[in-house]
Amino acid sequence: MRGRRVFVTGLGFVSPHGEDPAAIFERLFLGESAIRTVRTGTPEMGADVLLASIDFEPGDRIGKADRLLMARAAQLAVVATRNALEDSGLMTRGRGPEEAAVYMGCGLGGAEILQESYRTYSARQSRRVRPTTIPLIMASGPASQVSMSFGIRGPAHTYSIACASSSVAIGEAFRSIRDGYIDVVLAGGAEAMLNDGSVAAWQGLGVLAKEHADGAGASCRPFDLERTGLVLGEGAATLILESEDRAMARGAHLLVEIVGFGASSDAHKLTEPSVDGQERAIRNALEDAGLTAEDVGYINVHATGTPTGDPVEIEAIKRAFGPAAQAVAISSTKSMHGHLVGASGALECGITALALDKRRIPPTANLTVADPACDLDCVPGVGRDAPDLEVALSNSFAFGGSNATLVLRRA
Numbered sequence: 001m002r003g004r005r006v007f008v009t010g011l012g013f014v015s016p017h018g019e020d021p022a023a024i025f026e027r028l029f030l031g032e033s034a035i036r037t038v039r040t041g042t043p044e045m046g047a048d049v050l051l052a053s054i055d056f057e058p059g060d061r062i063g064k065a066d067r068l069l070m071a072r073a074a075q076l077a078v079v080a081t082r083n084a085l086e087d088s089g090l091m092t093r094g095r096g097p098e099e100a101a102v103y104m105g106c107g108l109g110g111a112e113i114l115q116e117s118y119r120t121y122s123a124r125q126s127r128r129v130r131p132t133t134i135p136l137i138m139a140s141g142p143a144s145q146v147s148m149s150f151g152i153r154g155p156a157h158t159y160s161i162a163c164a165s166s167s168v169a170i171g172e173a174f175r176s177i178r179d180g181y182i183d184v185v186l187a188g189g190a191e192a193m194l195n196d197g198s199v200a201a202w203q204g205l206g207v208l209a210k211e212h213a214d215g216a217g218a219s220c221r222p223f224d225l226e227r228t229g230l231v232l233g234e235g236a237a238t239l240i241l242e243s244e245d246r247a248m249a250r251g252a253h254l255l256v257e258i259v260g261f262g263a264s265s266d267a268h269k270l271t272e273p274s275v276d277g278q279e280r281a282i283r284n285a286l287e288d289a290g291l292t293a294e295d296v297g298y299i300n301v302h303a304t305g306t307p308t309g310d311p312v313e314i315e316a317i318k319r320a321f322g323p324a325a326q327a328v329a330i331s332s333t334k335s336m337h338g339h340l341v342g343a344s345g346a347l348e349c350g351i352t353a354l355a356l357d358k359r360r361i362p363p364t365a366n367l368t369v370a371d372p373a374c375d376l377d378c379v380p381g382v383g384r385d386a387p388d389l390e391v392a393l394s395n396s397f398a399f400g401g402s403n404a405t406l407v408l409r410r411a
Contacts, residue, residue, distance in 0.1 A: 002290070003178040006259075007411060009252040010088025010240035011350050012080040012188075016052040016233050016337045019083060025354045029383035031365040033217035033336045035231050041196040050209055050219050052233030052338030053194050062149075069132060070145050071110030076236035076343075077142035077190035078149045084186065084238040085150065089252065094150075101154035101182050103173040104143035105165025105189030107342030110136040112195040139342075142190040142236070154182060160342070162398035163302070164263075165189055166237070167345030167406055171261030173241050174406075183246045188238035188346035202232060205271070207306055212366070221366040222303040222332035223310050223374035230304035233338025237346035239353070254411035256353040259391075260289025266401025273309050273397055278316035281403035282393070286320070289407040291391060293324035296407075298361050298392040300352040303332035304339050311373040313395065318376070329386070331379040335365040345396035349406055352394045356410045359389045 016034035017024040027034075038051045058067065058075050061082055067075060085091040113136040117129040135141065140158040147156040159169040166189025173187035193199075202208055209229040212218040221227040247254060262284025266277030286293065299317065303310045318325045333351055340347055355361055360383055367380035394406045 004180060005244040005257060006174050006177045006241055007244060007247050007254045008239050008256050008258065008353055009242050009247050009254060010084040010090065011255065011353065012082065012084025012087060012238040013235070013347065013350060014054065014056065014076045014080045015235040015237065015347055016054055021350065021354060025351065025358065025362070028333055028336055028351065028362040029360055031336065031363050031382045033365055035217050035220055035338055037211065037216045040199055049199055050211060050216055050231045051194055052231055054234055071113050071136045071141055072192035073106055073109060073190040074141040074145040076192055077104060077238070078145050080188065080190065080236035081146045081150065081186055081238040084240050088240040090240065096150035096152050096186065097184055098151055098153050100152050100184040100186055101173070101176065102143045102147050102152050102156040103159070103169040103185050103187040104146065105159045105161070105169040105342045105346065106139045106142050107160060107162055107165055107191055108193045108198065109139040109141055111193040111198045113137050115195045115197040146186060152186065161402045162400055163339070163341055163344055164396040164398035164402045164404040165342035165345065167349065167394065167396035167404040168263060170239060170346060170349055171263065171404055171406055174258045174261050177241055177243050183243045185241045186238055187241050188236065189343040190236035191341045191343040192234045193341065194232060194234050199232065208232070209305060218366045220305045220335045220338065222305040222335050222364050223370055223378045224367050225369045225371050227305045227307060227310065229306050230334070231338040233340045235340050235347060236343050237350050239346065239350060256356050256411050257409045258406060259409045260285045260291065260407030262288055262405045264403045266403065268401050271399050273312045274401060275312050275315045275319065277401055277403050278313060278397055279319045281405045282316060282320040282395070285393065285405035285407050291407065293321035295391045296328055296393055297386060297389040298355060299328060299330040300348045300392065300394045301330050301332050302395045302397045304334055311371065313397065314374045314376055325376060329361050329377050329379050331362055331364045333362050345394065345404065349394045352392050352408055356389060356392050356408055359386050361386045361389070
């Protein structure tokens with residue numbers, strides 16, 4: 001489908017590798033992991049868990065009174081959006097463009113607030129939970145708080161689709177601008193579910209990685225024979241999307257162009273991925289962009305490091321790309337920043353944008369002995385220069401069988 005052209009004109013991150021996009025990309029390019037062992041829980045009932053957590057303090061970027069009404073995920077979203085607005089040149093006296101929209105992805109909302117309320121009720125035998133509990137735990141908190149913090153009066157939409165949340169948010173923002181409904185969208189996602197109750201639930205699911213003999217940082221190993229699972233992370237990422245006319249009129253820096261978005265549902269099983277569903281998302285995205293597999297030079301894949309999930313994505317790429325699959329570089333940056341669930345797609349889309357802009361491909365860290373079932377070019381260890389890189393994909397695939405693929409082209 002053809003319509004208005006859509007460009008990314010600003011990036012804002014709060015990630016396990018920091019907040020500066022250029023510095024984050026350099027650390028990823030070198031294969032530097034932000035994963036560490038963290039003690040969670042109470043002294044009586046705690047555990048050492050592999051996490052990609054953030055030492056986050058908003059400082060004076062969010063007032064103390066405002067913080068009382070924001071769960072951690074919302075705080076992360078507000079700071080990431082502030083960074084993006086400043087990067088794009090759209091911040092004026094602490095406010096963004098009033099006519100913009102906010103499209104945010106979030107999986108769980110105020111997970112730590114929910115845990116606190118249950119602890120008050122069950123452990124302390126009290127019904128006196130904080131009066132703001134309900135608005136704090138809503139998945140729409142990040143989008144609402146971004147809108148209020150920066151005076152954004154356009155639509156504020158939340159997409160809560162597990163691990164595909166923020167990729168769908170960006171894809172729908174792209175469509176809204178392309179199809180003429182709006183000119184600028186603050187699109188991205190935020191997630192902060194590293195409280196012990198949520199981590200214990202993930203442990204119960206049986207998908208978290210075990211610590212590798214080479215240390216915590218080597219424990220997330222997509223495509224590797226020794227992979228044992230995923231590592232949870234937290235953070236937020238916001239991309240500023242603008243129509244070409246609006247961006248050119250104000251002399252904005254055009255980082256990359258978003259040219260396609262594809263989505264699908266597996267209609268299969270709750271936690272078991274489907275090759276067919278993932279293939280359809282990739283094909284839909286390429287068709288939407290008017291491109292072929294031969295045009296694509298890089299894919300930032302969803303691959304989390306689970307024994308089941310990684311080969312399924314490899315097979316989906318092979319089916320969608322045909323013979324061209326052997327020529328495309330793919331990598332999973334989750335090997336270094338962990339899986340940010342509702343924020344993962346936005347962070348990885350931002351990383352993909354930087355890869356196109358710099359023409360440098362980040363690696364799959366910790367990939368030392370590839371699984372024979374994962375036999376594509378997975379860029380092991382450290383990144384590589386890609387002087388001819390023009391088009392890249394970013395994949396996000398979620399529990400429940402929701403799949404999303406974004407197509408980006410160098411500006």
